[in-house]
Amino acid sequence: MTSTSRLTTSMIPCCTCGTIIAPNSSNQCASCLATVDIASLIRRGPGGCDLIVHQCRKCRRYERDSNNKKFIYIEPESPEMMALLLKQIPALSGKSTQYVKRAGVQALQVLDSMFIWTEPNSMRQRLMLTIKADINDVSIQQRIKVEFIVKWKECLDCTKEARQSTWSAIVQLRQKRDDSRKGLLILELAIARNALMRKHILSVQTKKAGFDFYFPSLDKARHFTQYLSKVAPMRIKTTQSLVSEDKTNNTANIRHTLACEMVPLCRDDLVVIGKQAKGAGKLTGKLCLVLRVSSAVRLITVSPSRELDVASQCTELHSDTYWRGESSYRLFLSSRRLVRFVVLDVELCDDERDRYNSADSHVYEGPQSGVSKYALADVEVARETDFGVNDETFMCVTHLGHLLSPGDVVLGYDLASTVLSSEAEWSIENDVTSNFVMPDIVLVKKIKGGQDQSKVEGGGDNEELKHKKGKAKSSGSKKRDRRMKKEEKKQQKLAEAAARMGLDTDKDVYFDEDAFFDGEGDPISEAVQKENEKFKKEVDMDEDLADDLAIVEAELAEQAFSDNEDDETH
Numbered sequence: 001m002t003s004t005s006r007l008t009t010s011m012i013p014c015c016t017c018g019t020i021i022a023p024n025s026s027n028q029c030a031s032c033l034a035t036v037d038i039a040s041l042i043r044r045g046p047g048g049c050d051l052i053v054h055q056c057r058k059c060r061r062y063e064r065d066s067n068n069k070k071f072i073y074i075e076p077e078s079p080e081m082m083a084l085l086l087k088q089i090p091a092l093s094g095k096s097t098q099y100v101k102r103a104g105v106q107a108l109q110v111l112d113s114m115f116i117w118t119e120p121n122s123m124r125q126r127l128m129l130t131i132k133a134d135i136n137d138v139s140i141q142q143r144i145k146v147e148f149i150v151k152w153k154e155c156l157d158c159t160k161e162a163r164q165s166t167w168s169a170i171v172q173l174r175q176k177r178d179d180s181r182k183g184l185l186i187l188e189l190a191i192a193r194n195a196l197m198r199k200h201i202l203s204v205q206t207k208k209a210g211f212d213f214y215f216p217s218l219d220k221a222r223h224f225t226q227y228l229s230k231v232a233p234m235r236i237k238t239t240q241s242l243v244s245e246d247k248t249n250n251t252a253n254i255r256h257t258l259a260c261e262m263v264p265l266c267r268d269d270l271v272v273i274g275k276q277a278k279g280a281g282k283l284t285g286k287l288c289l290v291l292r293v294s295s296a297v298r299l300i301t302v303s304p305s306r307e308l309d310v311a312s313q314c315t316e317l318h319s320d321t322y323w324r325g326e327s328s329y330r331l332f333l334s335s336r337r338l339v340r341f342v343v344l345d346v347e348l349c350d351d352e353r354d355r356y357n358s359a360d361s362h363v364y365e366g367p368q369s370g371v372s373k374y375a376l377a378d379v380e381v382a383r384e385t386d387f388g389v390n391d392e393t394f395m396c397v398t399h400l401g402h403l404l405s406p407g408d409v410v411l412g413y414d415l416a417s418t419v420l421s422s423e424a425e426w427s428i429e430n431d432v433t434s435n436f437v438m439p440d441i442v443l444v445k446k447i448k449g450g451q452d453q454s455k456v457e458g459g460g461d462n463e464e465l466k467h468k469k470g471k472a473k474s475s476g477s478k479k480r481d482r483r484m485k486k487e488e489k490k491q492q493k494l495a496e497a498a499a500r501m502g503l504d505t506d507k508d509v510y511f512d513e514d515a516f517f518d519g520e521g522d523p524i525s526e527a528v529q530k531e532n533e534k535f536k537k538e539v540d541m542d543e544d545l546a547d548d549l550a551i552v553e554a555e556l557a558e559q560a561f562s563d564n565e566d567d568e569t570h
């Protein structure tokens with residue numbers, strides 16, 4: 001006869017009420033464990049305070065993330081509102097779990113949630129939550145009422161709107177020419193590199209030929225204009241207007257306007273210097289090429305003499321000199337008229353050949369190459385479009401002797417076939433001296449890697465045109481559509497320009513000096529990121545622009561050093 005042994009679990013009484021239960025780590029039944037105050041854990045806010053939700057008083061948006069300071073529109077008693085409120089509970093979001101573990105709770109889980117009606121003006125939000133808690137290997141459920149206090153907190157957009165009415169000085173930066181984008185590029189880059197200059201800017205607006213910068217005081221605006229005048233040649237005019245006055249207390253609210261008008265000349269422009277021009281030196285009555293634009297405009301004649309060196313055929317045009325004889329300096333052709341040429345042969349002039357006959361290579365590859373950047377040379381070129389069509393070639397004397405090699409692609413002006421405007425023809429007939437020899441070709445710069453930089457600069461416009469062609473027409477009125485498109489385009493230009501200068505218009509936060517190019521810092525919109533990448537690519541492709549910026553930074557450093565020496569002397 002066999003006996004079957006049965007295994008049975010020993011039962012124990014609850015240590016609190018004596019109910020017979022299966023043994024557990026706390027030796028308590030579920031009813032006694034339910035007495036654990038889970039509600040106090042759920043209702044506890046950050047730092048032991050009440051649960052708070054911030055809302056903007058003016059736009060009525062709720063703060064979604066306190067770190068990024070983002071405010072969004074949320075409908076009352078919506079799923080988005082429920083998600084926002086649950087994220088504000090530290091015990092459920094996992095932000096503060098130390099006091100939860102000290103209470104003996106291993107995990108908390110929301111099984112159900114619903115809104116409890118409250119008076120709209122009570123500044124309260126109430127929820128009924130069903131919470132599942134694991135306490136000493138025993139799961140219990142409790143229904144808990146949670147109350148949130150709604151407090152006012154002004155969002156950044158409303159703050160920026162309010163701050164615009166408190167500005168005391170405005171800097172109006174303008175360059176009056178058709179393609180002012182190129183002239184403002186070096187200023188945008190300089191502002192992006194200097195975080196101190198962006199520190200006191202309240203807001204920025206895009207205008208037709210420049211920007212408007214708003215400042216809280218006149219001295220900060222003047223400090224900003226002094227920095228801009230060292231980056232690009234300009235004249236500054238200061239005016240003031242009376243907003244209000246209190247004759248009883250002898251006080252007045254005055255707003256100042258600093259108009260900064262840049263010299264309307266950009267790098268790679270062809271300029272005719274009139275016979276009556278003063279301050280141009282040997283370049284008076286000649287057609288010149290703009291080599292560099294920093295605190296002064298550096299010019300070189302397009303028909304250099306082989307007997308003279310490059311330095312003697314260059315001059316620097318300061319802003320005061322230009323504005324005194326503005327009518328004597330006329331824009332002949334801009335960089336939009338540049339044509340691609342292929343270099344067939346390069347031969348340095350006699351003095352340059354004798355100077356570098358012992359060198360292995362005469363090509364300039366940076367300051368470490370031991371070769372000067374510019375040198376006169378006789379160059380034979382052909383239009384890139386003429387390959388396979390005809391055998392027409394051109395000979396010219398250029399200052400790019402140490403930058404060119406056979407097979408390189410360069411940009412230049414084709415004066416032999418260019419159709420000139422009536423104003424340009426008048427300038428050649430009346431402003432240029434009779435002994436000046438007009439060249440057929442003027443070489444301007446070498447293209448890096450054989451790629452046309454105009455394609456890089458114009459890529460965004462083509463994409464915008466394609467986007468407009470494929471966009472469906474709105475069902476609203478045409479006037480409203482035009483007004484909305486105009487405002488949208490204006491805001492897009494503002495965001496792109498502010499991004500290039502290191503400003504984030506969406507959050508009114510200024511980027512770090514290195515974060516603008518390194519991609520560090522807070523996340524920004526996709527459009528701004530694309531503009532940053534496009535701007536960085538444009539700067540990398542243009543070596544001359546990087547050289548101009550390096551020269552500007554060197555001048556600013558030298559000026560700061562001299563100012564420090566003067567302060568120590570006094």
